Amino acid sequence: MKTILARKGSQAKDSDAFYFQEQPIPEPGPKDLLVRLAAIGMNPVDTKVRVRTQEDRVLGWDGCGIVEKIGTGVTDFKKGDKVYYAGELNRPGTNSEYHLVDYRITAHAPKALSPEDAAAMPLTSITAWEGLFDRLGFTAEKDANRGKNILIIGGAGGVGSVAIQLARWAGLTVYATASRPDTVDWCKNLGADTVLNHRNNLAEELKAAGADKVDAIYCATQMEQHWKAMAECIRPQGRIVLIDDPAGPVDITVFKLKSIAIFWEFMYTRSMFATEDIGEQGKLLATEASLLDNSTLVTTRQKTLHGLTPENIQAMHIHQESGTMMGKQVLVI
CATH class of the missing domain: 3.90.180.10 (Medium-chain alcohol dehydrogenases, catalytic domain)
Structure with a gap:
């Protein structure tokens, strides 16, 4: 072959x-x-x-x-x-x-x-599903999470594109990030309620969109760039899931005062360790x-x-x- x-x-x-x-x-x-x-x-x-x-x-x-x-x-x-x-x-x-x-x-x-x-x-669907439902703890049923919201950083990428759709199906209000006109339109067409520009201050963008804080964050890209912004945008006792690798150490203490739960999502965990x-x-x-x-x-x-x-x-x-x-x-x- x-x-x-x-x-x-x-x-x-x-x-x-x-x-x-x-x-x-x-x-x-x-x-x-x-x-x-x-x-x-x-x-x-x-x-x-x-x-x-x-x-x-x-x-x-x-x-x-x-x-x-x-x-x-x-x-x-x-x-x-x-x-x-x-x-x-x-x-x-x-x-x-x-x-x-x-x-x-x-x-x-x-x-x-x-x-x-x-x-x-397949890969992006598994990553999005496990991140939303296994890690962040949302209910994997149609409209089961009405009244809750999520910020998806990197909405136009492979994982973000599926996460927007699944979050919308599950009843979440979806804030997604994108910066180019084509990626903004892509996120909206997939079901994002509001698209924020991740090149700007995300906390300010979120407030301008009418949300002070979000219940959860799915960070699908460039976690280090958005690290402090996530600490500002997440509500106390909220949850954050990460999927990309940091280039170096990050200061996790910025999430301490809000008692934030941080999760990794790696879709190969189950097959790699034969769980x-x-x-x-x-x-x-x-x-x-x-x-x-x-x-x-x-x-x-x-x-x-x-x-x-x-x-x-x-x-x-x-x-x-x-x-x-x-x-x-x-x-x-």
Whole structure:
């Protein structure tokens, strides 16, 4: 099968950062699905792993395709099923024609979506769902959180784009941040009640929008830049969830007087540590598939490339690191 490998420690623009390698089609082990991929998605984790990896490896985790074989112990799936998933960080990625994935973190793909629209969704959907409902503690039901509000920093990115939609579905009043006219419109179209400019003072922007404080903050990007602003914007005894890596130490004491609860969201925790509730990821992807099928959620695919080539993978990495991302990039294999 065709695979594209990333060279360890490479920069996205390096001429030899990505290269083609023919590999044998893998055989599924216990609990595995062998999937023939139709489309794959791109996420910030791809670029981070490329820079940090100590060996050349196949990157990519979002995928949508057809089950070709199943391993022992697999239930609920059979050959020919169309599935989507975000994979596991400690296994080879989806920049390949075939891929192995644990069935417990997999779901039947949305019936109403094309493979490329479905491939845009898994990783960001899991991250948004777990952050909102597992970490921040909101109720994962339609309109169940009326009267509560949330600030989503980085509303136009991959995770923010799904978090806006899920928060709106769950009944929250949504304040999201964006700074360009196109990203502001994107956030509004996804359901944000108010869009704040994160290049300005967020606390002042929030007050101007008629809210003194928010119940929770989902910080999907640049936590250090917004650290003090979050301390101002959050209500006493509120909750904050973080997903990106700080470049250095941060002063957590700015949240002490308000007794703020700080959570990390890392969607690979369940698969990396084989937690007892690993199957929750498959279940939440199934729920989100239903929400996509009934148009409660919409795909966040914004850019589509065709063909599994080193050049296309490189182009996706360069764009991912450009700081201008809106929604998701997808490659049709």
